[in-house]
Amino acid sequence: MGSLRAGTNTAGRWRKVLYERQPFPDNYVDRRFLEELRKNIYVRHYQYWAIVFESGVLIQQLCSVCTFVVIWWYMDEDLLTPQWLFGTSFLASLIGYVFFDAIDLGAGRRINGRTRWADLKSTLVFIAFTYGFSPVLKTLTESISTDTIYAMSVLMLLGHLIFFDYGATAAIVSSTLSLNMAIFASVCLASRLPRSLHAFVMVTFAIQIFALWPSLQKKLKAQTPHCYTVVTVLFAVSATAGLLTISGIGALLFTLLLLAISFLCPYYLIRLQLFKDNIHGPWDEAEIKEDLSHFLM
Template sequence: FPDNYVDQRFLEELRKNVHARQYRYQAVVFQSGAVVQQLCSVCVFVLTWWYMDAGMLSPQGLFGAALVSSLLGYVLFDTVDGGAGRWASGRTRWADLKSTLVFAAFTYGFSPVLKTLTESISTDTIYAMSALMLLGHLIFFDYGANSAIVSSTLSLNMAIFASVCLASRLPRSLHAFVMVTFAIQIFALWPMLQKKLKARTPRCYVGVTVLFALAALAGLATVSSVGAVLFASLLLAISCLCPYCLIRLQLLKDNIHGPWDEAEIKEDLSRFLM
């Protein structure tokens, strides 16, 4: 046969959209809650820093509120699954308490260093670095997708780096200590609780997401009404408009498969690697 020979039955094996996924709007909206949660976390963190820098929030008040919320979250974390996760990990409450005390003592001891760490760097540079780090935190955060770009460790480190940069611009070392501690709570502990709520009690997860978004919007409205409107538009676009666009675009997919596809070896070849 010539090189350009095509059998008459060549197109009979044509298949379209073999691996296309069918999405439901409610399911996509539910999954978008992770993105909304993280955007609100960044918003709450920046607002908290702004309130402390403006002298409208004392470090003692923030530390007390964070301590109470952490205790409530700790109890809720164990209550959601009846302690099954703790039993599987073999970690005791005494071990958790020791880790907390060590972290608090270590951070408090180094808070004067954190306060003076960036004295030689201009404030504009600090703000720019913090914005880039928080943006990177949002990009690399684990939203539940199996992708190479996901890196929980990198995402958390970028958020902590941003918190250290911003904390260094606060009035006293106590402010820096409370700010870094709050960053650990909202960027490390809060997502862990949300993931467990999402897996165990979806309705509770949706309710917490809505309340958290409303709280972030209310706090932002006290600083800038225009910013609150823009942020609300962003959240609505992510949670409502983007899922709709995804489902509509799925109808336009036209992937073709046939004899021209690359060969796939489905046989188990592990015996040849022995």
């Protein structure tokens, strides 16, 4: 009993310790417990126009999917020849290739050690293999019904938008999976075109708009933000205009979607920050922070 009394707090004041017996219940805390309470210490303060600028990545991908579907519809309705599409897309890719190097004066190429000869060989190999396998791509899904092909294409394009790398660090992000789903959708849709040449051009165009175009846009965003904004607006207008030639209601809904993502969602994101109430205090889990500087010396 003597040792028990010696370990008991005789002052009658509660102390936040575990090694001492105190005449208080186990769940007792006094008013000083909340002195260490902190609220919203890790809250990010957003700027409206900065969020609008960042939403351009999502706008770009939505417009890419819209443009791809519009081009496919024109090919399917025989309103666009594969020769014209291949020539136009090849010229646009060549201009984009030159512009890609001109943005940073070739600094990125020197860092990666990639030569133009290597790029040319990769392009020729891709075109040769795609053209050689275009008859296979055309007949690959002949046994599957058209409704199933359309459903799979829609799901793959939605998956492409979901898993695309928009610049956020999240477990769901997968650039490889996103690109593969977009290419799979292009193969499915290309199999419903009239001839093998149509399928070859459609798959080639899918590579250009889903793989090459985002790379150029990413560099534009990092190096020339004003140019990136202009290109995003022009791309959105072009995609909407192309959709307008097919469906007026679809173009209207697509325009409302782009406006909501660009201007309405950033507004609500900032407004919702006012209702955030994250609390931090002595009840948080302990974080062990080690100083590793002595290991590096």
